[in-house]
Amino acid sequence: MRPINPNTRQPGPARRPALRMLFFAFGRTALLVAGLLCGLAASGQSINRPRVNSLLAELPKSRPDDHRIAILLELGRFHLYKPGESKADLDSSRTYFRRARQLSDSLGLRTRRHETESLLIAADLEGGQRASGRARFADLIRRCQRSGDREGEAIARVRFAVWLRNYAPDSAQVIGHFRRAAALYQSLHKPADEIHALKDIAVTHFYEGKLALAETELLAVLKRYKAIGYPNVHYTYNLLSSICRVKGDLNGGLKYALLCIDSMHKTADTASAAAFYGDLAQVYEAAGNHPQRMEWVRKSYAAWHRERLPNFALYHAAGIIAKDLIARRRPTEALRFIQQLIQDIPTNTIIQKGCVAQNLAYCYEALKNDRLAERSYLEALYWYEKNRLDFEGSLRVRQELGAFYLRQQRYKEAGDYLTKALTTLPQKEPLSALRDIHRMLFRVDSARGSYLSAIRHFQLYKALNDSLFNEAKSKQLAQLQIQYDTRTKEQNIALLTKQSELQQSALKRARTTQTAMMFGAVLLAGLLGVSYNRYRLKQRSNRLLEAKQREIDQKNQSLEQIVAEKEGLLVEKEWMLKEIHHRVKNNLQVITSLLNSQSDYLDDPVALAAIRESQSRVQTMALIHQRLYESDQLSKVDMAGYIGEVVDYLLETFSVQPAVRAEVDVAPVRLDVNLATPLGLIINETVTNSLKYAFPVCANGTRRPGVIRVTLLPLTGQTYRLVIRDDGVGLPEGFDPARSRTLGLTMIQGLSRQIGGQLRIFQESGVGIQLDFNPAKK
Incomplete structure (x- = not known):
């Protein structure tokens, strides 16, 4: 099994199985399943559509020499490694290779001939002739040895080793070929090619999950690259970033990812920019920096989309954008976005189909179409497993299936998929993914009554989270x-x-x-005299002006220094405020866990109800700090998202769906945390009261159906109106809210007075409250 980077092109499994990993011959980027070139990757470059167009224009003008052979080989490799199962692409690659072989023979270039033969073997492997592949590579190596072609032997050994690494995983034999190739290049005084072969050894160890060894080897490779002045070190930085991210070293992951982008821009080698942008986005995802993650995901998607070629990375980036739209309560737009992409650029490989099925599952679940969502998740898992790969994407779909069943309260299925995602290849899972799986298994085991197992998962979740975010x-x-x-x-x-x-x-x-x-x-x-006098006057004026200019420049420098210091203080202040919100949220979650543990020792229904109501109040306040921690504005709360989360949490806590549903209509307004907190508690108390009393269970065991509507809309000027109403059974006969001394009503009335609002409780086809308030008067 091989790790796959979602940000790189993926070849098709049906036509391309023999070379699915061949592109690692000289390394292009971390966790690759496919690049585009073997030969060009040796110089730290890849080939894309603009480069192909340039080569096609250059080919007719080129002289019949070694440079023309290089062009033919580049064009052949582009068609050979293009994603998909098109026979026309395979035939095109053979045509270019045969032209290169014919020209090599006419010029007597022995090494070029052997290199071309290795690519023709690769093309036949892609066409399904895998049985003879091992023997043909071995024969080519022997012929290179007999003819004394050490460079041709090195090229053949590297390609043979990569093929073995993919289809006959024998690490000792694979590494042996790479070491022999490195020794051959050393004897030929080709240090760059020697280092490329050593880098492939590190990539092999990376595949085996030997992260520490791979990192040490790559650091040695990087040092040697710099010693010989090799410019394109961004490919090695990218590999180091991916290793650090997988092992949970987010500081190292971010450092090397930023160095990768910086080196790419300095060298103007942007052929792999889309992949690098996507890898940087993955680091920001693990670090919980959603705005930065989305910025780089959109850059990656735009770069892939410009090529107009189907590949896994394109659909993976589209799925992240769709989930961002869903998080902003725009699921219909997300579904249209994915459907339009499939129409514009149809899939042509198995893993692309799996990725698209994942993306559709996100959209259907957000649109409350659980049947289609479940079918799409299972379809994605089917395609990934059919491809006979077990990489981060297939592990994630099991995790997402588990999360889906958890939200559906189907705890057995949730536990099965989450356990499989956790235990399949834990050494290759990012620590951030392991952390999230343990958190969900804690919830599953708590719901199923397996409290000891739940505690273990919670302890592992906290340990991993603290490791990532101390x-x-x-x-x-x-x-x-x-x-x-x-x-x-x-x-x-x-x-x-x-x-x-x-x-x-x-x-x-x-x-x-x-x-x-x-x-x-x-x-x-x-008029020499007069002119000379004026010239002296002008010189004097210039000196005065220059003195003034120097004085102004010094003041500007002082101001720039003061501004820079204040910007640094502002960044540190914002970071500290985020940390405070994060810790407050964690403390409130600890309180919730303590209340939950306390409820295990209570049998009194009244006490249990009080515990549950306290939990919902604490969760209401915790959600505010969670939103402030994730937001760019550290004192303002997005009420649309916050109210929606509070209502969804209460519906899930009371387990009244699908009989009781909620309709939320909130204006796009951000309120100060001192106002958002009492409003959240008022909503919590009112909705909790409706869920407890408005929709009782009938004699036949079914719950009375109904709707709870929550609206927060502007009136005139700066005044807003909050209305919460249900269509339930209404208030008991003779009940007077004004004289009631229940805790819930007392809290609602007290909080309303606290924010200077006008509260009205009414009964119209159910019970509701209306609260008018002005944020400016708080």
Whole structure:
């Protein structure tokens, strides 16, 4: 089994199985299943559609020499490794390879001939002729040895080793071929190719889950690359970033990912930009930085979409964008987005079909179509398992199936899929994914009464979460981001300074020319004395102006330094506020867990109900701090998302669905946390009261159906109106809310007075409350 990076092109399993891993011959990016080139990857480059168009234009103009052979091989590899099962692509690749072989023979280029033969073997493997592949590679290596072609032997060994790594996983034999290739390149004094082979050894160890060994080897590779001045080190940075992310070192993952992007821009080698952007987004996902994650996911999606070629990374990025739309309560738009993408760029491989099925499952679940959602999740799992791969995507679909069944309260199915996701390849799972699985298994075991197992999962969840997000690591992540942003700004400033210097130079030249012309005119007119006097006056004025300019520049520098210091203090303050909200939220969750544990020792229904109501109040306050921690605004709460989460939590807690449903209509308003907290508690108390009394269980065991409507809309000026009403059985006869002394009503009335609101309790086809308040008067 091999790890797959969702941000790289994936070849098709039916036509491309023999070379599904061949692109690791010289390494392109971390956790690859497919790149585009073997040969060009040796120089740290890949080939994309713009590069192909350039080669096609260059080919007719090229001379019949080694350069033309290189062009033919590049074009052949592009068609050979293009995703999909098109026979036309395979035939095109053979045509280019045969032309390259014919030209190699005519020029007597032995190494080029052997290289072309290795690619023709690869094409036949792709066409399904796998039985003879091992023997043909071995024969090619022997012929290279007999003819003394050490470079051809090295190329063949590397390709043979990658093929073995994919279909006959014998690590000792694979690493032996890579080491032999490295030794051959060393004897040929080709240090870059030698280091590429050593990098492939590190990639092999990465596949085996030997993360520490792979990281050590890649650091040695990076050091050697820098020693020989090799420019395209961003591919090695990308591998190191992925290793750090998988093992839970998010600081290292972010550092190397940012170095990768920086190196890519410096060298202008942007052929793999889409993959690098996607990998950086994965680091931000693990770190919980949703805004930055979405910024880089959209960049990755745009870059893939421009190529107009179907590949796994394109659909994976589209799925992340769809989930972001769903989180913003736009599931219909998310579904249209995925359907339009499939129509524009249809899938052509098994794992692409699996990814699209995953994306559709997210949309159907958000649209409350649970039947189609379940079918799509199972379809995705079917395609991934049919592909005979077990990578991060297939593990994640099991995790998502478990989460889906957990939300459906189908705890047995949830536990089965989550356990499979946890135990299949834990050494290759990112720590962030393991953390989330343990958290869900804690909920599953709690619901099924397996309390000891639930406690173990909760302890593992807390340990993994603390490992990922302790205070020091969080601060380091923030510092790395600040350093990257600062470096980017400095580069922009340097560019502007250079442009300014050029402009100043042009102005000086123009000024000199003008002075010379004036001086000549003065000579001709015989006014040398007067001109000289004016010239001295002008020089004096210039010196005064230059002194003033220097004074202004010094003041500007002082101001820039003060601004930079204040920006640093502001960033640190925002980070500290986020940390405070995060800790408050964690403490409230601990209180919720303590209340839950206390309820296990109570038999009194009244006491149990009080415990549950206290839990919902604590959860209402915890949701506010959770939203503030995830938001860019640390003092304002998005009421639309917050109220929706409170209502969904209460419906799930009381287990009244599908008999009772909620309709929420909230204006897009952000309120101060001091106002959002009492409003949340008022909503909690009112909805809880409706769920307890408005929809009783009938004699036949079924619950009276109904709807709870929650609206928060503006009236006039700065006044808002909150209305919560149900269509239940109404108030008992003779009940007077004004004289009631129940805790819930007392809290509602007290909180309404606290925010300066006007409260009205009414009974119209059920019971409701109306609260008018002005945020400006709070």
